[in-house]
Each structure stands twice: as structure tokens, then as C-alpha cells.
Amino acid sequence: MRYDGDVLVIGGGIIGLSTAYAITRAAPGTRVIVLEKESGPALHQTGRNSGVIHSGIYYPPGSLKAKFAVQGSAEMVKFCAEYDIPHEVTGKLIVATERSELPRLHGLVQRARQHAIPVRELGPAQIAAYEPRVRGRAAVFVGTTGICDFSAVSTQLARLAQDAGASVRCDARVEAIGRRSGGVAVRTASGDVLRARVLVNCAGLHSDQIARLAGDDPGMRIIPFRGEFYELKRARADLVRGLVYPVPDPAFPFLGVHLTRGIDGSVHIGPNAVPALAKEGYGWLTVHPGELASTLAYPGSWQIARKHWRYGVGELHRSLSRRAFTRAVRRLLPDVTADDLIPAPAGVRAQALLPDGTLVDDFLFKETARVVHVLNAPSPAATASLAIGREVARRALRQL
Incomplete structure (x- = not known):
């Protein structure tokens, strides 16, 4: 069998590009090809998040997230x-606005100590010293949190991988995957056939579909959740100095509506989390009937709806009503009004869901003969992309 490359990476987001970069560094001379279906890299999850470099304070000890x-x-x-x-x-504040949240806030302090993350506990007056317009009963300041431009990081990773001999091919949607003795063969929408010794699936929102194309049962389904953001009007951007988060609800793998001053000085507020009607459904009008039917036919979808329908109703209400969204924001930022908010681009999170309705809350990898699948790469995937790339590269090179 003639090989066009040693490792074929499907997906040109930050994880796929970091994997290609890591392979070229760990094993110089390894021929790496990255296939990206869009016209450029990092146009979906990587390029549509809040740009926060997470510290790791939220994640349980022993988890891959941590x-x-x-x-x-x-x-x-x-x-x-x-x-x-x-x-x-920049650092960030995690703020408890209700008395019932104080035990969970204290739990985060204990977790920070387990991870050796420096934090400072604050009372109401001390909160005002960091964020004069934010109100809360208590807060934790996490000094190692930051912000960056993850699209620019992805561009740099692609450049470094290409300088080391990797090939990054855009407009290369994968439509078929064949397993061969000693390797794999991939056919793209343009009819090109590429053969490699090892395949790496970093397809994000489409990782479950790519796994099935490769003949593997992923054991889960990607359910897309749209995160909707607003932006503060420039004239009101001084309401927020840095990053402000609520105390997260451990029953749900989303951090809640938070305030983020980005690297360009704009302040984004969000996201809420609502089911998307397509894997790349960035608005209510984007519907892919085949993808929606697949989601509705999956048993886990009905299980999660049954478990979390009250939470979901609240998220849908905030999605459809700016005033309801504003009321949620006012818990942290009382001075904000509905007129201060303007719609900002939404993102879609690729959430892995098990058949029993369990939301996979950690990274999920699966290896079969000549194939490495990245089936769940939740936040903090962008933050940790260099470390994750090395882990995926290690698995791929072991298969070689």
C-alpha cells in the first residue's frame, strides 16, 4: 500500500493543529497531513469562544481536565x-451572589489548594476593589486566569507544523474512510483519496460521525449546545474591568453566564446554553433536518431532557428574551440594563452524551487499530491544547 503520509489528522481546529505540531516536534520527519473541511482553520469551536485561559480551579483532582x-x-x-x-x-473573580452558593465557593477554594492554584478569598468590600460595579456576598480571586486570541494561536500552530514539513489542507471535507491492512484510506468531497498509516480524529462537532465512518462505535453522540452571547455597548464597557464568573452548578457542565473583557477591550456576556438545531447551528434559523433527526432519535437526548427540563426551560427563556437574559446578568452586575446589551456571535459546544443521558464531563479518547479518536474535548480544551496535542500525538506515534 502506497502512503501519502504517516499520520492523517481530520480537523483543523486548535486540537488538530496542536496534534500536528506535537507530532512534528516529537518525531521529526513524520509526514503529517491535516484535513480541514472549511476554507481556513479554527472557524468553529476554537474561533467562537470567550478566549479565556482557564486556571483549572473547577476540575476534580485526578481528572484529565485538571x-x-x-x-x-x-x-x-x-x-x-x-x-x-x-x-x-488578568485574573478573575468567582462570585457568590446567594448564601446557598457559599459552600460551593468554599469548595472551589479547597480544590484550588489541591491543585496548588493561588487564590484570594474576598468579602463584599474587597470585591468592589477589583470590580466596583459587581455585587456579591463573597468571591474568590484566581490570579492565574487570562485571556488570549485562540484563533491566532491556531494560526501559529499551523505555521509551525508546516515549517516542520506538515501539510494543512483546507476545503477537504472527509466523506469516506476505509481501513486497510497496515493503514487507512480517506476520500474527500472533491474525490481525492489519501492513504496514511494512522488516522487521528479531531473533528470536534463531527467526531462521532467520523468515528462511525471509520467503522468504530464511539459509544456516545455529539449533542450540539449553542452558547449565545451579548456584548456591552462600548459606552458601557467600563462596567466591567476583567473577568467575572458565577459559582458554577456542579449538576451541569456549563459555567453559567459570565462577564469577559476580551483581548480587544470589548466585554462579552454569556453564554447561555440551548440545544442547537444543527451541529453548526449558530442561530435558531439554522436547521439541518438530518442532524436534528439523529439527535432526536438518540435515547440519551430524551434522558437528558427528562433530567434537566427545568434548567432547559430557563435557558430557552433567556435565549428568546433579552430582558430575561438581563435579569440573569444583573445578579452579578446590577447596573446593567437591557439597552446596554447588543447581540454578539454565538458559539456551539460539542457535548458528548452517553445513551443513558449522562453528559460526559471530561476528555474522552478512544483507540482502535490504526485510529485515535478525540471524542470529547470540552473546555478547557483551548487552554490546554498544547498538552492535549502532545497526548494525542503520543497515542498516534505509538500506533506507528
């Missing part, structure tokens, strides 16, 4: 500094 985030946050700051990518270590 391992990758604690290591990856400092590494991402160093990478951005080395290649002049816009970034800033």
Missing part, C-alpha cells in the same frame, strides 16, 4: 509570549 488545565494554562501564556500573540494574565 491535569491538562493546570499544566496548560501556564504553557499557553508562555506560548503566546514567545510568538507575540495577544494575551494578558
Whole structure:
């Protein structure tokens, strides 16, 4: 069998590009090809998030999330500094606005200590010293959190991988995958056939579909959740100095509506989390009937709806009503009004869901003969992308 490359990576987001970069560094001379279905890299999850470099404070000890985030946050700051990518270590406040949230806030302090993350506990007056317009009963300041431009990070990773001999091919949608003795063959929408010794699936929102194309049962389904954002009007951007988060609800793998001053000085507020009607459904009018039917036919979808329908109704209400969204924001930022908010681009999160309705809350990898699948790469995937890329590269090179 003639090989066009040694490792074929499907997906040109930050994880796919980091994997290609890591392979070229760990094993110089390895022929790597990245296939991206869009006209450029990082146009979906990577390019549509809040740009936060997470510290790792939220994640349970022993989880891959904790391992990758604690290591990856400092590494991402160093990478951005080395290649002049816009970034800033701002720190962030996690604010309890209700008495019932105080035990959970204290639990985060304990978790920070387990991860050796420096934090400072604050009372109401001290909160005002950091964020004069924010109100809360207590807060934690996490100094290692920052912001950056993850699209620029992805562009740099692609450049470094290509300089080391990798090929990044855009407009290359994968339509068929065949397993061969000693390798795999992939056919793209344009009719090109590429053969490699090992396949790496970093397809994000489409990772479950790619797994099935490869003949593997992923054991889960990607359910798309749209995160909708607003932006503060420029004249009101001074309401927020940095990053402000609520205390997260451990029953749901979303951090809640938060305030993020981005690297460009704009302040984004959100996201809420509503089911998307397509894997790339960035608005209610984007509907892909085949993808929607697949989601509705999956048993896990009905299980999660049954478990979390009250939470879902609240999220849908905030999606459809700016005033309802504003009321949620006012818990943290009382001075904000509905007129201060203007719609901002939404993102879609690729959430892995098990058949029993369990939301997969950690990274999920699966290996079969000559194939490595990245089936769930939730936040903090962008933060920890360099560490995750090395892990995926290690698995791929072991298969070689």
C-alpha cells in the first residue's frame, strides 16, 4: 500500500493543529497531513469562544481536565509570549451572589489548594476593589486566569507544523474512510483519496460521525449546545474591568453566564446554553433536518431532557428574551440594563452524551487499530491544547 503520509489528522481546529505540531516536534520527519473541511482553520469551536485561559480551579483532582488545565494554562501564556500573540494574565473573580452558593465557593477554594492554584478569598468590600460595579456576598480571586486570541494561536500552530514539513489542507471535507491492512484510506468531497498509516480524529462537532465512518462505535453522540452571547455597548464597557464568573452548578457542565473583557477591550456576556438545531447551528434559523433527526432519535437526548427540563426551560427563556437574559446578568452586575446589551456571535459546544443521558464531563479518547479518536474535548480544551496535542500525538506515534 502506497502512503501519502504517516499520520492523517481530520480537523483543523486548535486540537488538530496542536496534534500536528506535537507530532512534528516529537518525531521529526513524520509526514503529517491535516484535513480541514472549511476554507481556513479554527472557524468553529476554537474561533467562537470567550478566549479565556482557564486556571483549572473547577476540575476534580485526578481528572484529565485538571491535569491538562493546570499544566496548560501556564504553557499557553508562555506560548503566546514567545510568538507575540495577544494575551494578558488578568485574573478573575468567582462570585457568590446567594448564601446557598457559599459552600460551593468554599469548595472551589479547597480544590484550588489541591491543585496548588493561588487564590484570594474576598468579602463584599474587597470585591468592589477589583470590580466596583459587581455585587456579591463573597468571591474568590484566581490570579492565574487570562485571556488570549485562540484563533491566532491556531494560526501559529499551523505555521509551525508546516515549517516542520506538515501539510494543512483546507476545503477537504472527509466523506469516506476505509481501513486497510497496515493503514487507512480517506476520500474527500472533491474525490481525492489519501492513504496514511494512522488516522487521528479531531473533528470536534463531527467526531462521532467520523468515528462511525471509520467503522468504530464511539459509544456516545455529539449533542450540539449553542452558547449565545451579548456584548456591552462600548459606552458601557467600563462596567466591567476583567473577568467575572458565577459559582458554577456542579449538576451541569456549563459555567453559567459570565462577564469577559476580551483581548480587544470589548466585554462579552454569556453564554447561555440551548440545544442547537444543527451541529453548526449558530442561530435558531439554522436547521439541518438530518442532524436534528439523529439527535432526536438518540435515547440519551430524551434522558437528558427528562433530567434537566427545568434548567432547559430557563435557558430557552433567556435565549428568546433579552430582558430575561438581563435579569440573569444583573445578579452579578446590577447596573446593567437591557439597552446596554447588543447581540454578539454565538458559539456551539460539542457535548458528548452517553445513551443513558449522562453528559460526559471530561476528555474522552478512544483507540482502535490504526485510529485515535478525540471524542470529547470540552473546555478547557483551548487552554490546554498544547498538552492535549502532545497526548494525542503520543497515542498516534505509538500506533506507528
